Amino acid sequence: MALVEIPLVSCGQQKINKKIGKKEVERKGVMEIDSKNCEIATFAAGCFWCVEEQFKLLEGVESVTSGYTGGHQKNPSYKEVSTGMTGHAEACNIVYDAERISYKELLGGFFVAHDPTQLNKQGDDIGTQYRSAIFYHDESQKKLAEAIIAELNIEQVYPKNIITEVTTYGEFYKAEDYHQNYFENNPEAAYCQRVIKPKLDKFKKVFKNKVKPKYK
Structure with missing residues (x-):
């Protein structure tokens, strides 16, 4: 069982061999950190x-960078993405220490962090820029994401089928x-106060054993 208290597939995650060097970190639009894992x-x-x-909040997560990905326009601004015309989704690049938290555990967090059955919206935030999506970096991530979605649908964990998009990672623009x-x-x-804090409170309860001490 992964972090989240919903049934997840038992297939083991393969180790992702490609590590992140300085140039790759800069290219992928994430904050530079110094860790071989x-x-x-x-x-x-x-x-x-x-x-x-x-x-x-999670132990093993080194940095999180907000940005835009999955669209067709280069160097989009927030104003442009907000029109829904650039094709981008508001997304986060999460740099994590794979020896302290697994990709499977992060996927568990993803399926608690939002409602993956809603098409192009979360609460009052409506538009393709708010779509549910997993942008995979290699085949291991893709297969695990697809397997977990299939399992959650079979188990009918949600009242409706998951509509999360699983697509290859492309250009990421830091917000x-x-x-x-x-x-x-x-x-x-x-x-x-109205939207983020209630989500954080729920997230902390689900992952109370994995929350960093400074956030408890």
């Missing part, structure tokens, strides 16, 4: 302010600076 997961699960803060660590920098903002 670090790998990347990329998820879209509604507003990236929520996703970023949820995954920051504007004011989007990074948004909840941490704006804890009293109305959206943070």
Whole structure:
């Protein structure tokens, strides 16, 4: 059983061999860190302010960067992505230490972080930029994501089938600076209190044994 208390497939995750060097970190739009065990997961699960803060809680997650991926326009701005015309999703690049937390565990977090049965929306956030998506970095991530989705659908964990898009990782554009660590920098903002905080409280309860001490 992975982190999340929902049935997950028993197939073992293969070790992702491609490690992250300095140039690759810069190219992939993630914060540079110094760890030989670090790998990347990329998820879209509604507003990236929520996703970023949820995954920051977990032991083994080294950094989370909010940005845009899955679209066709180069170097899009938040204003442009918000129109839904660029094809991008609000997403987070999650750099994690694979010896402390697995990709399978991160997928468990993904399926708790949002409702994967809603098409192009999460709550009041509506549009293709808020779609549910897993952007895989190699075949191991792809196969595990697809297997877990199939299992969750078979077990009818949700009242409707999961519509999460599973697609290859492409160009990732880091969002504007004011989007990074948004909840941490704006804890009293109305959206943070009304939307993000309840999600964080739920996430902490589910993953209480994996939450970093500073967030408990």
